[in-house]
Amino acid sequence: MSAATPAPRTFLIGAARERPCTLVVCRGCCCGDPRKHPGTDHVWQLERLRSGAAEHGFSVRTTDCLGPCDQANVIVVQPSAAGRRAGGRPTWVGFAMDDDCTEEVLEWAAAGGPGLAEPPVTLELQFVDPPRDARVRSRR
Numbered sequence: 580m581s582a583a584t585p586a587p588r589t590f591l592i593g594a595a596r597e598r599p600c601t602l603v604v605c606r607g608c609c610c611g612d613p614r615k616h617p618g619t620d621h622v623w624q625l626e627r628l629r630s631g632a633a634e635h636g637f638s639v640r641t642t643d644c645l646g647p648c649d650q651a652n653v654i655v656v657q658p659s660a661a662g663r664r665a666g667g668r669p670t671w672v673g674f675a676m677d678d679d680c681t682e683e684v685l686e687w688a689a690a691g692g693p694g695l696a697e698p699p700v701t702l703e704l705q706f707v708d709p710p711r712d713a714r715v716r717s718r719r
């Protein structure tokens with residue numbers, strides 16, 4: 580960007596100013612499917628995240644396939660409005676299959692999420708790159 584071009588500004592208005600950290604939990608064709616990924620209690624995982632959200636004030640929603648099915652289960656940790664203002668960006672977590680990962684995602688969101696709290700170090704090992712054309716679509 581040249582010196583003559585002003586930096587783009589982002590303003591959040593209305594409810595977006597107060598948006599909490601949001602976990603976007605993929606429940607598409609592969610994520611959450613016990614036939615493709617047996618040995619993981621996918622229903623428990625979603626219930627656990629939702630109960631954590633109710634307790635700590637973050638939000639959880641599900642979405643159709645986000646793209647990287649080979650990294651299922653995928654959870655995107657969206658920053659809160661305050662987290663975004665502090666520089667937080669959506670963070671993609673892959674291979675979110677075990678209880679420890681579920682608890683770490685919950686822990687991080689409860690602490691504020693991207694931009695407001697450091698993620699657990701072991702969770703960082705599961706960060707994956709989003710597909711180039713990533714779009715999060717809400718299913719519920």
Ligand code: FES
Pocket residue numbers: 605606607608609610643644645646647648649651652653
């Ligand atoms: S079903 Fe989750 S990435 Fe495809």
